[in-house]
Amino acid sequence: MTEQLNLYQKIADVKANIDGFTKDTKGYNYSYVSGSQVLHRIRNKMIEHNLLLVPYTENEEITETKNTKGKTEHIVKLKLTYKWINADNPQEILEVPFFAVGQQDDVSKAHGTALTYAERYFLMKFFNIPTDEDDADAKQKQEKYNKASSQTVGVLKQEVLSFVDLMRSLNKEVSQQQAEQTFGIQDYTSMTEQQAVNTISKIQNMANKYKENSND
Template sequence: MNLYQKLVEIRKDVINFSKDTESFGYKYVSGSQAIAKIREKMDDLGVLLVPEVKNTISSTYDYINAKGKECTDHIVSGEMSYKWINSDNPEETLIVPWQLYGAQDDISKAFGSGLTYSERYFILKFFQAPTDVDDPDSRDTSNRGKGNKKGLSEAQVKRGYALGFKAGYDKANVDKQILSKFNKKIQDLTKEEYEIVCNGYEKRGGK
């Protein structure tokens, strides 16, 4: 089989994923299950998956958490790719561009969590695993941990800044642009406004 035929065979297994991990009231496919599900099939078919990290940008984000404590997170974002290789014919490859985003209280943790998250979602999205309805990325988390107060979660705010940094803007410029366009702070954006901001930065950052 050629590489594409082998990937189709792997996809047939992936499509039957069950949602095995629960958090914040929804279920999703865990990274460990995603990797375990395809590893045996990849070995049987002789398919390798090789990640390559390219340009990355690191920055810090200062905020006050729900307990009123001042915190600083390190944010890592950048370009990467995943290469599928047919081990029976190593010259036959498929390179897929991808993105890396991670935020933690330590720069090494941020990079590591970004790689882990990226790998999990690359596999799920590449093989079109049926998780969209309950996918944590498609769920509106704007009210999580804030009672009835409207606004974005800390994770969403961090991602917004990370995309802005990747597009060439510092925190002050991101705040200024959002205030000018929506007359709001980033944490007070609606989900629709947030998506407009993120999509705009993604297009600029991809140039």
């Protein structure tokens, strides 16, 4: 006899079988994983386990605002509750509170936008699907956490050497190693892109100060 899974075990199995996402939708100059793709990936497992996901809405609030062009737009805010129900044992229910906001030139569009985006973000967060790719500031995050590119490292090394040459031209004996210690460079290969860029900026600023002082 097949073991009967409880609600949490069924949800865990759905989560364990989520993979292979691709950024299939574009908007506001960035790409992201669409809600329909997430639903498509979990649908078969939900059917297999007789899982139901039912949204409930309440406390809907509608306000008006002006966009940058001076046109009226409607903002819809509402409280959402997503209910996971084990259809094999309907008494097993997991309620997850959520919130939705949508803004459009039409109230019905704003309502639809709120529900669509909320569903997508709920599923992404609930199943712990990485969402860096759908953030508007993804490029900044990528630069902050990614390893420094070979090109950036090359520029950084050249800035260090140029700084050493500058010091020597000012009759200051500074070795490359000393310069690297001064600017907190321990290992070029372990630096992130953002760290390397910041260090380049520090070196250039200090070099400019020495040049200004030498001209006084």
